Amino acid sequence: MNTSIALQLVQILLAVAVAPLVTGWVRLVKARMQARRGPSPLQPYRDLYRLLQKEAVVAHSASWIFRAAPYVTFAAVWAASCIVPTFTTDLYLAPAADLIALVALLGLARFWTALAGMDAGTPFGGLGSSREMMIASLAEPAMLMVTFSLSLLSGSTSPAHIAAFVLSGGIGLSVSIGLALMALVMVAIAENGRIPIDNPATHLELTMVHEAMVLEYSGRHLAMMEMAGMVRLTLYIALIGCLFMPWGIALPGAAPAGLAVGLGAFLVKTFTIATALALFETSIAKMRVFRYADFLGGALLLGLLATIFHYVSEAV
Amino acid sequence: MLPQASPHASYEIAHLIGATVLMAGFGLLYQRRLQAVLNTFAFQAMALAAAAGWQAHIQNAPHLWATAGIALVFKAILVPFALHWLVERLGIHRTVETALSIGWTMVVGVALVALSILLVLPVTAGAAALTRESLALAMSVVLLGLLMMITRHNAVTQVVGFMALENGLILAAVSAKGMPLVVEISVAFSVLVAMTLFGIFFFRIRERFDTLDLHYLETYRGDRQ
Numbered sequence: 001m002n003t004s005i006a007l008q009l010v011q012i013l014l015a016v017a018v019a020p021l022v023t024g025w026v027r028l029v030k031a032r033m034q035a036r037r038g039p040s041p042l043q044p045y046r047d048l049y050r051l052l053q054k055e056a057v058v059a060h061s062a063s064w065i066f067r068a069a070p071y072v073t074f075a076a077v078w079a080a081s082c083i084v085p086t087f088t089t090d091l092y093l094a095p096a097a098d099l100i101a102l103v104a105l106l107g108l109a110r111f112w113t114a115l116a117g118m119d120a121g122t123p124f125g126g127l128g129s130s131r132e133m134m135i136a137s138l139a140e141p142a143m144l145m146v147t148f149s150l151s152l153l154s155g156s157t158s159p160a161h162i163a164a165f166v167l168s169g170g171i172g173l174s175v176s177i178g179l180a181l182m183a184l185v186m187v188a189i190a191e192n193g194r195i196p197i198d199n200p201a202t203h204l205e206l207t208m209v210h211e212a213m214v215l216e217y218s219g220r221h222l223a224m225m226e227m228a229g230m231v232r233l234t235l236y237i238a239l240i241g242c243l244f245m246p247w248g249i250a251l252p253g254a255a256p257a258g259l260a261v262g263l264g265a266f267l268v269k270t271f272t273i274a275t276a277l278a279l280f281e282t283s284i285a286k287m288r289v290f291r292y293a294d295f296l297g298g299a300l301l302l303g304l305l306a307t308i309f310h311y312v313s314e315a316v
Numbered sequence: 317m318l319p320q321a322s323p324h325a326s327y328e329i330a331h332l333i334g335a336t337v338l339m340a341g342f343g344l345l346y347q348r349r350l351q352a353v354l355n356t357f358a359f360q361a362m363a364l365a366a367a368a369g370w371q372a373h374i375q376n377a378p379h380l381w382a383t384a385g386i387a388l389v390f391k392a393i394l395v396p397f398a399l400h401w402l403v404e405r406l407g408i409h410r411t412v413e414t415a416l417s418i419g420w421t422m423v424v425g426v427a428l429v430a431l432s433i434l435l436v437l438p439v440t441a442g443a444a445a446l447t448r449e450s451l452a453l454a455m456s457v458v459l460l461g462l463l464m465m466i467t468r469h470n471a472v473t474q475v476v477g478f479m480a481l482e483n484g485l486i487l488a489a490v491s492a493k494g495m496p497l498v499v500e501i502s503v504a505f506s507v508l509v510a511m512t513l514f515g516i517f518f519f520r521i522r523e524r525f526d527t528l529d530l531h532y533l534e535t536y537r538g539d540r541q
Contacts, residue, residue, distance in 0.1 A: 174328065175335040182339075297419045298346060301426050308426075309335070312433055312452060 004252075007259075008082065008092040015081035015238075018267075019230040020044035022237065022274050029278035044230065048223050056219030059120045069116030070217065070224035073109045077228045080105035081235040085242045087262035088250035089160035098157035099147040102239075103140060106191070109228060110136050117213030128212025131289065135197065135209065138296035139190045145303025146184045149176055150243060152310050159239065163246035174313060179306035181244045186299035188236040190292070192229070195281040197292060200229075207286060234270065237277075241269040326374040327449075330491070333367040334453035337487055338429070341460035344480055345421050348412050350403055350472060354396050357476050361391035364483050368490045380490055386504045387486060395479060395511055402515055403472060406522060413469040413529065421467050428459040450491030457484030471521060471528040475514045482507050 024041035031038025058066060083097030110132065117129035151157040153176055154165035166177075190197045198209040208215075214225045242249065248265025250258045287295060340360030347353045365387040372380030414421065432455035440448045461481025465474050482503070489500060521528060 175331055178332060178335065179339075294346065294418045294422070297422060298342075301342075301422050304426055305429065308430055308433065312437070312449060313331075 004090050004092040004094075007088050007090055011086055011088075011091060012078070012082050014086060015231060015234060016078065016227070018270070019227070019234040020048060022234045022270060023230045025271060026233075026274050026278045026281075029275050030282055033278065033282040044226075048227060051218075051223035051226070052220050054219040056217075056221050058221075059122075059216055061121045062119055062216070065112075066116050066119040066216070067221070069112045069119070070221040070228075072112045073116075074224045074228040074231075076105045076109035076112070077231045077235065080109070081231050081238070083159070084235055084238045085160050085163060085249060086238045087266040088252075088254065088259060089163050089242075090250065090252035090254070091160065094158060094160040097159075099150070099159060100144070100157055102159075103143050103147070106232070107136070107140065109232070113210075113213050113225070113228075116217075120216040122216060124208070124212045124215050128209055128215070131209045132213060135190055135292055135296070138293060139187050139299070142183055142296055142299035142303055143187045143191075145300055145307070146180050146187065149180045149303055149306035149310060152307060153177065159242050163242050163249055164251060166243070167246050167249070167251070174310075176306040176310040176313070177244065179302050179309065181240070183299045183302035183306065184240060184243070186295065186302070188240065190296055190299075192233045192236060194277065196284055196287045196295065199286055237270050237273045238266070240273060241266065245269060326370075330367070330370055330374065331449050331453075333363060333370055334450050334487060334491075336363040337367060337483065338453050338456050338460070341457045341480055341484075342422065342425055344464055344476065345425055345460065345467075346418060348418065350408060350412060350470070351400070353412060353473055353476055354399050354403070357399075357479060358392050358396040360480060360483055361387055361395070364486060365392060367487055371490045383486070383490055383500050386501065387483075390504055390508060391479065391483065394508070398511060398515065399472065399476070402518060406472075406518060406528065408470070408472070408528060412473055414467055415469060416467045421463065425460055425463055428463060429456040432456045432459055447491055451488055454484050454488035454491065457481075457487055460484075469529045469531055471514075471518055471530055474530070475511075478510070479507065 021041055021044070024039070024044045027043070028038045028041045080102050083091070083093050083102060085091060085094065114129040114132050117125035117132070119125070147157060150162055153174065154162045156162060156165070189195075193200055193210040199207055200210070202208055202211060210229065214222065217225055248261055248269075250262035254262070337360055340356055340363055343356040344353060344360070347356055365384045368380050368384035368387055372378065372384060416424070433452045436452040436455050437448065440451060458481050461477050461479075461484055464477030464480060468474050468477060486500065486503070489503075518528060521530075
């Protein structure tokens with residue numbers, strides 16, 4: 001009990017401590033791929049520190065929602081990151097939290113960000129919010145479909161249980177799990193505003209989605225919003241690592257050495273996936289807004305196929 | 317020689333490669349650019365060659381290696397290369413024109429996969445598990461190829477749909493034990509002949525109608541008044 005509380009606290013801090021480094025790493029790899037030197041991977045920490053020092057400017061027309069949204073968004077994403085096992089599944093919150101709660105927490109964060117985008121009354125914010133909601137309405141069913149197919153396979157919606165089940169060899173090389181992985185990767189790309197869907201580095205009005213919503217923010221508010229985005233990226237990477245490649249993760253009752261191995265495995269997996277993300281983003285062009293439905297509909301259909309194939313293997 | 321895997325694992329790997337062929341079939345439906353369609357088709361043929369090679373390994377059937385080789389050389393290299401050349405010669409680089417929106421095509425595709433699974437599983441109740449699943453997958457690939465032929469206007473994409481359909485047939489053939497090699501070779505060569513004929517037809521159609529959109533042919537066939 002006490003260990004799981006301690007591990008939970010470590011996990012809560014780890015999620016926030018690593019997130020800027022992961023984002024910085026993705027930016028560095030992308031810069032190198034584009035033959036630029038790129039800033040140090042530690043740059044996001046410096047940016048956050050700088051933003052926290054600065055004065056926060058708030059529009060006259062903005063209400064309390066605008067001020068509250070960065071904190072609510074960050075809190076919801078941070079809470080979500082607490083329930084995704086990173087280096088150990090022995091977490092105090094693990095029995096209470098499952099993938100559906102995760103989707104709900106991320107949905108809450110998105111809802112508040114979209115509200116804040118509309119609150120200041122500028123056209124860009126509203127445009128960003130409406131696009132974000134369109135993406136969300138397509139991505140959430142796909143995410144839930146992935147959750148359902150995984151829970152059908154493993155008999156639980158808790159990430160810790162699914163990880164333990166995959167580790168025990170109960171799934172093996174199933175087609176369903178491959179399809180679910182592809183669907184989850186597509187959803188993760190959309191949810192994090194990565195390249196085929198949204199460009200995290202853009203400041204061109206026509207292509208902005210997430211950037212448009214947070215355009216009015218400055219100072220500590222912007223720091224919270226940026227931090228929420230970084231934690232969300234790390235959360236999805238940790239989720240993919242935990243559900244589909246849980247090798248090395250420490251199970252309940254592991255010795256300190258096991259925890260160290262789990263931590264090392266988590267860092268290796270995270271930076272490998274982050275590198276793969278950077279390579280993928282460099283090799284692909286951004287999609288037109290009207291194609292989002294096809295892309296995310298594809299993710300939904302992959303989730304559906306994962307469920308269908310699960311029944312095929314059951315029937316055999 | 318590769319180490320002999322356990323029956324369960326070898327069955328799962330065969331299943332996984334079959335699913336890759338099926339996913340490539342969905343990829344064909346999803347693509348909007350002609351070049352991307354051809355690349356996806358080449359990938360599907362490569363996955364098919366891998367499926368045939370794996371079956372050759374687990375069934376210990378040397379003639380399936382020949383099937384794998386034929387799939388790799390003809391369907392993954394020669395046919396896509398020829399189609400690329402044709403597209404280049406005909407000067408069509410534009411997007412794929414569809415009769416049904418891409419999203420709906422994908423939905424129909426998933427429905428077809430469900431249909432083929434519902435169809436194959438009860439019919440083959442007595443067969444080995446490996447054969448049954450591969451047959452369900454192969455049937456889905458065939459139906460997706462058919463769907464592609466129905467929902468595309470352009471002659472080149474219809475030919476790709478035909479070739480994808482044929483990929484599904486080969487996938488079914490390699491998973492059934494005792495398919496004679498001569499049948500597969502003759503199928504492979506007839507596809508090559510068909511490919512050549514299609515190529516000539518493309519030029520003829522283009523010469524006559526200034527387009528490869530087959531809707532313009534319907535007036536001459538008496539379908540449209």
